[in-house]
Amino acid sequence: MTSSPPLPYRPISSVEAGRTPLAIDWVGDVATGSLRMLDQTKLPTEILFIDCQDVETVWEGIKMLRVRGAPAIGIAAAMGVALAGKIHQGTDATDLISKARKASDYLRTSRPTAVNLFWALDRMNRLIDRLQSESVTKIREELLREARLIQSEDRDMCIAIGLAGTPRMPKQGGVLTHCNAGALATADFGTALSVIFHAHAAGHQIKAYVDETRPLLQGSRLTAWELMQRGVPTTLLCDNMAASLMRTGKVHAVVVGADRIAANGDTANKIGTYGVAVIARAHGVPFYVAAPSSTFDFSIADGSQIPIEIRDAKEITHGMGKQTAPEGVDVYNPAFDVTPAEYITAFFTEAGEIAPPYLENLAARLRK
Amino acid sequence: MTSSPPLPYRPISSVEAGRTPLAIDWVGDVATGSLRMLDQTKLPTEILFIDCQDVETVWEGIKMLRVRGAPAIGIAAAMGVALAGKIHQGTDATDLISKARKASDYLRTSRPTAVNLFWALDRMNRLIDRLQSESVTKIREELLREARLIQSEDRDMCIAIGLAGTPRMPKQGGVLTHCNAGALATADFGTALSVIFHAHAAGHQIKAYVDETRPLLQGSRLTAWELMQRGVPTTLLCDNMAASLMRTGKVHAVVVGADRIAANGDTANKIGTYGVAVIARAHGVPFYVAAPSSTFDFSIADGSQIPIEIRDAKEITHGMGKQTAPEGVDVYNPAFDVTPAEYITAFFTEAGEIAPPYLENLAARLRK
Numbered sequence: 001m002t003s004s005p006p007l008p009y010r011p012i013s014s015v016e017a018g019r020t021p022l023a024i025d026w027v028g029d030v031a032t033g034s035l036r037m038l039d040q041t042k043l044p045t046e047i048l049f050i051d052c053q054d055v056e057t058v059w060e061g062i063k064m065l066r067v068r069g070a071p072a073i074g075i076a077a078a079m080g081v082a083l084a085g086k087i088h089q090g091t092d093a094t095d096l097i098s099k100a101r102k103a104s105d106y107l108r109t110s111r112p113t114a115v116n117l118f119w120a121l122d123r124m125n126r127l128i129d130r131l132q133s134e135s136v137t138k139i140r141e142e143l144l145r146e147a148r149l150i151q152s153e154d155r156d157m158c159i160a161i162g163l164a165g166t167p168r169m170p171k172q173g174g175v176l177t178h179c180n181a182g183a184l185a186t187a188d189f190g191t192a193l194s195v196i197f198h199a200h201a202a203g204h205q206i207k208a209y210v211d212e213t214r215p216l217l218q219g220s221r222l223t224a225w226e227l228m229q230r231g232v233p234t235t236l237l238c239d240n241m242a243a244s245l246m247r248t249g250k251v252h253a254v255v256v257g258a259d260r261i262a263a264n265g266d267t268a269n270k271i272g273t274y275g276v277a278v279i280a281r282a283h284g285v286p287f288y289v290a291a292p293s294s295t296f297d298f299s300i301a302d303g304s305q306i307p308i309e310i311r312d313a314k315e316i317t318h319g320m321g322k323q324t325a326p327e328g329v330d331v332y333n334p335a336f337d338v339t340p341a342e343y344i345t346a347f348f349t350e351a352g353e354i355a356p357p358y359l360e361n362l363a364a365r366l367r368k
Numbered sequence: 369m370t371s372s373p374p375l376p377y378r379p380i381s382s383v384e385a386g387r388t389p390l391a392i393d394w395v396g397d398v399a400t401g402s403l404r405m406l407d408q409t410k411l412p413t414e415i416l417f418i419d420c421q422d423v424e425t426v427w428e429g430i431k432m433l434r435v436r437g438a439p440a441i442g443i444a445a446a447m448g449v450a451l452a453g454k455i456h457q458g459t460d461a462t463d464l465i466s467k468a469r470k471a472s473d474y475l476r477t478s479r480p481t482a483v484n485l486f487w488a489l490d491r492m493n494r495l496i497d498r499l500q501s502e503s504v505t506k507i508r509e510e511l512l513r514e515a516r517l518i519q520s521e522d523r524d525m526c527i528a529i530g531l532a533g534t535p536r537m538p539k540q541g542g543v544l545t546h547c548n549a550g551a552l553a554t555a556d557f558g559t560a561l562s563v564i565f566h567a568h569a570a571g572h573q574i575k576a577y578v579d580e581t582r583p584l585l586q587g588s589r590l591t592a593w594e595l596m597q598r599g600v601p602t603t604l605l606c607d608n609m610a611a612s613l614m615r616t617g618k619v620h621a622v623v624v625g626a627d628r629i630a631a632n633g634d635t636a637n638k639i640g641t642y643g644v645a646v647i648a649r650a651h652g653v654p655f656y657v658a659a660p661s662s663t664f665d666f667s668i669a670d671g672s673q674i675p676i677e678i679r680d681a682k683e684i685t686h687g688m689g690k691q692t693a694p695e696g697v698d699v700y701n702p703a704f705d706v707t708p709a710e711y712i713t714a715f716f717t718e719a720g721e722i723a724p725p726y727l728e729n730l731a732a733r734l735r736k
Contacts, residue, residue, distance in 0.1 A: 044691075209700070240579070271609055272608025272611075275609075276609030278646065331603065
């Protein structure tokens with residue numbers, strides 16, 4: 001980080017960013033406060049908060065994708081353990097420790113493949129171990145403090161990513177994004193959207209263009225919604241309209257998030273990202289990937305080694321609940337695609353912007 | 369056409385192609401037969417035929433897009449005039465002539481911007497003028513004969529286009545198409561799909577890949593359906609998955625239809641076509657346009673002069689009837705895009721294959 005020049009931009013607060021509900025938050029103090037979860041399955045037509053009164057409600061919210069996005073899930077789980085502390089009756093500290101452990105074990109079963117969930121709960125478990133001989137009051141306070149620390153660390157990381165990318169955003173122009181890499185998936189701001197939010201707050205006249213992102217429409221349901229909530233001028237388009245839009249000259253940069261990045265910079269992200277990279281190059285539009293260092297997997301040499309999940313055909317044939325394709329049609333429905341590193345102009349990380357050559361620079365800047 | 373070498377392929381009949389219902393057809397003779405319209409708004413979940421007993425039903429079918437595609441609409445209208453002859457009671461020829469004229473005028477109001485509709489009805493009107501002194505029986509027969517001639521001429525043209533493209537189809541491999549340029553839009557076979565049908569019938573082991581074609585899903589609703597009906601192995605994908613699919617090496621050619629083609633070969637077609645052309649080029653996949661000579665507009669120098677219809681935002685925000693985007697979001701929803709001629713490997717027309725340079729070759733082969 002010491003090699004990055006100082007940036008002419010500063011972090012923005014959630015308040016400055018506009019009144020966007022956070023995906024997950026603890027509202028109030030440890031004794032009387034509560035765990036508030038935004039039900040993302042109801043977006044964009046309804047803003048519904050779930051006031052979680054018990055750990056079961058948190059578990060159900062994670063399970064049913066009411067909260068989604070790896071960092072947001074981790075925060076929800078950690079706060080779920082803190083909730084077990086809050087609702088504990090009595091003064092028996094041993095009993096509380098036992099309940100916190102049970103809550104942690106239980107929450108772990110909500111999404112069996114969510115790495116961030118395990119990471120956050122392991123961190124809470126290590127804290128629980130250290131709290132064995134503390135009072136009930138102290139245990140409660142420390143559980144919430146740790147959950148809030150996980151939240152604020154993630155928020156700080158998202159801010160750093162946003163600041164890293166802001167100088168590359170047009171002073172006045174269009175920025176296209178794909179899928180949802182926003183506040184809804186993280187503690188706040190997100191990754192790709194953090195760049196747009198920070199540039200917008202810094203006075204760049206940004207017009208955001210959002211791919212709807214078939215089949216699950218994260219772009220239209222979530223990304224367009226949170227950009228509008230924070231006052232960023234937003235235009236929605238179908239995925240197949242991005243090439244036509246770029247040809248009009250209205251798109252000056254593309255910024256997307258990432259699911260997993262190989263040592264050479266090959267980037268797995270939501271299906272359709274690679275196509276956007278190809279058409280961006282054809283129109284001379286820079287293509288940026290915004291991601292925390294935890295997304296970079298140096299054990300993977302290149303994108304060919306990233307396994308791609310193939311999802312249920314019904315996501316395509318029964319979009320939005322209605323059958324729109326012939327019964328029994330064969331379907332190609334990969335969840336992700338891999339954008340080769342040579343299509344990526346730069347990465348925005350919490351350690352700043354990283355430019356090619358990636359094999360060398362990613363390891364130098366990010367490898368621990 | 370004399371400059372084209374003889375093709376090693378022959379026309380296929382509708383029967384050979386498999387039992388696909390035609391979009392529009394006259395079943396039986398002039399006295400007892402009937403006008404049968406496939407209700408395309410019910411596809412792909414229901415195969416419903418409308419047995420048109422009066423001209424109003426034909427008008428409603430065109431108006432409500434139960435029959436769509438310029439050539440199919442023209443055939444429906446011409447057969448609608450023939451239907452007015454069939455249902456005429458009595459032996460007064462003057463009365464029948466008057467009713468046929470009324471039917472023609474009435475059908476003209478069903479789709480005010482459909483050029484093929486006017487062309488077909490003008491042709492029927494010229495016939496009516498010539499039939500003034502004929503008997504009722506003769507008038508009836510001639511009206512149906514003319515409508516069937518319009519149908520068979522279109523079918524022959526579609527077959528010629530299919531045969532023109534067949535040699536360029538892989539002997540064994542994948543062919544991607546976008547939107548619907550099939551039998552459902554024409555008398556039979558279509559344009560782009562005619563190429564696939566003829567190659568398939570000629571023994572090429574074709575695997576068809578079909579973009580779903582947001583926002584109106586003509587690919588999943590219509591194209592996938594008619595390919596499957598005729599036994600072509602078919603895989604459906606979301607538009608944003610085509611780049612990922614091409615990277616796997618499974619697509620060996622792209623063939624699409626056209627809405628309007630300028631003198632230099634720039635081609636307007638359903639939104640998303642241009643993006644497919646860009647990613648095809650990036651993967652070294654040939655990109656073909658199949659269209660009748662009537663689609664070429666030599667009064668337009670290049671694609672910049674083709675007006676692009678901008679359609680209702682609700683097609684994107686309320687796909688399949690359900691709201692999936694924030695209230696009031698700005699939307700980019702062009703109906704078509706323009707693929708520059710340099711992305712097009714060749715055109716398949718009823719006058720054979722036409723290769724670059726297009727400015728010279730299109731005029732030489734197609735301009736009357």
